[in-house]
Amino acid sequence: MKATAEYDITGAPSRAPVYELTNVSKTYARNDVVALQDVSLTLKKGSFTAVIGSSGCGKSTLLKIMAGLIPPSKGRVILQNKAVTGPRRDIGMMFQQATLFPWKTAVENIVLPIEIRDGKAAAKLAMAKAHELLDVVGLKGFESVYPNELSGGMAQRTSICRMLITEPAVLLLDEPFSALDELSRDMMNMELQRICADQGATAFLVTHSIQEAVILSDEVVVMKPRPGRIAEVVEVDLVRPRTLDMMTTPKFGEIVDYIRGQLDKGEEM
Numbered sequence: 001m002k003a004t005a006e007y008d009i010t011g012a013p014s015r016a017p018v019y020e021l022t023n024v025s026k027t028y029a030r031n032d033v034v035a036l037q038d039v040s041l042t043l044k045k046g047s048f049t050a051v052i053g054s055s056g057c058g059k060s061t062l063l064k065i066m067a068g069l070i071p072p073s074k075g076r077v078i079l080q081n082k083a084v085t086g087p088r089r090d091i092g093m094m095f096q097q098a099t100l101f102p103w104k105t106a107v108e109n110i111v112l113p114i115e116i117r118d119g120k121a122a123a124k125l126a127m128a129k130a131h132e133l134l135d136v137v138g139l140k141g142f143e144s145v146y147p148n149e150l151s152g153g154m155a156q157r158t159s160i161c162r163m164l165i166t167e168p169a170v171l172l173l174d175e176p177f178s179a180l181d182e183l184s185r186d187m188m189n190m191e192l193q194r195i196c197a198d199q200g201a202t203a204f205l206v207t208h209s210i211q212e213a214v215i216l217s218d219e220v221v222v223m224k225p226r227p228g229r230i231a232e233v234v235e236v237d238l239v240r241p242r243t244l245d246m247m248t249t250p251k252f253g254e255i256v257d258y259i260r261g262q263l264d265k266g267e268e269m
């Protein structure tokens, strides 16, 4: 992730496409489940997109295909002008569980992707950056702490650092804060927004929470199930930076209600 995102004259992220999905479908051979059907989607550089839909409508499948972890049955996934055919350096991922190694300290966990990729010497060089990142997420002083001494929120902050250490251009997030209490979750979301803006990252978030989707996103992709398809892409034209008190404004409420209506419609089909 580079701090070189281009901005247009209004200060909004430039509109160059980063990710381009064209007619992506996925049928799991094992059970013949059509998890995704004809999903086409463009993510623009520096944008924040959330995808929302009921359980089983294919959100995680979509994310895994975008990450190159599983292949689509049909369709194309292009990231930064190159087809995604497997895991890539320019993709950062984060899941619901922090999955830190208990026998490694916070910084050791953070530099692990570098160690796996480039070896121990490179990991040692990356330590300074790991310290900086811990500072960014408010964990200065916790460098040598082991995961069992971290709260859930602190562990997720550490895994944010681990995702950022390789400077990915895009962040793929599968319900990263859903295991946290509501207060911590709100705070982590604001932090995520700040980090994405600072680093010029393009973010794609899977969430169950309409509120979370709306407060963070430029666009919310609403999915409908069986087979998983895009029902609608809803634009969120709230000003940035977003603040938690925006969640009490009528405009926020209107967008949330609209998306809830679209989700209910999807369920009836």
Ligand SMILES: Nc1ncnc2c1ncn2[C@@H]1O[C@H](COP(=O)(O)OP(=O)(O)O)[C@@H](O)[C@H]1O
Residues within 6 Å of the ligand: 028, 030, 031, 033, 034, 035, 053, 054, 055, 056, 057, 058, 059, 060, 061, 062
């Ligand atoms: N590895 C798999 N093998 C077979 N079926 C799967 C697999 N993963 C997911 N599915 C099925 O595909 C559908 C979409 O799943 P998933 O992408 O996990 O949905 P979501 O993340 O929206 O809950 C579900 O019906 C699920 O049972």
Ligand SMILES: [Mg+2]
Residues within 6 Å of the ligand: 059, 060, 061
């Ligand atoms: Mg899922």
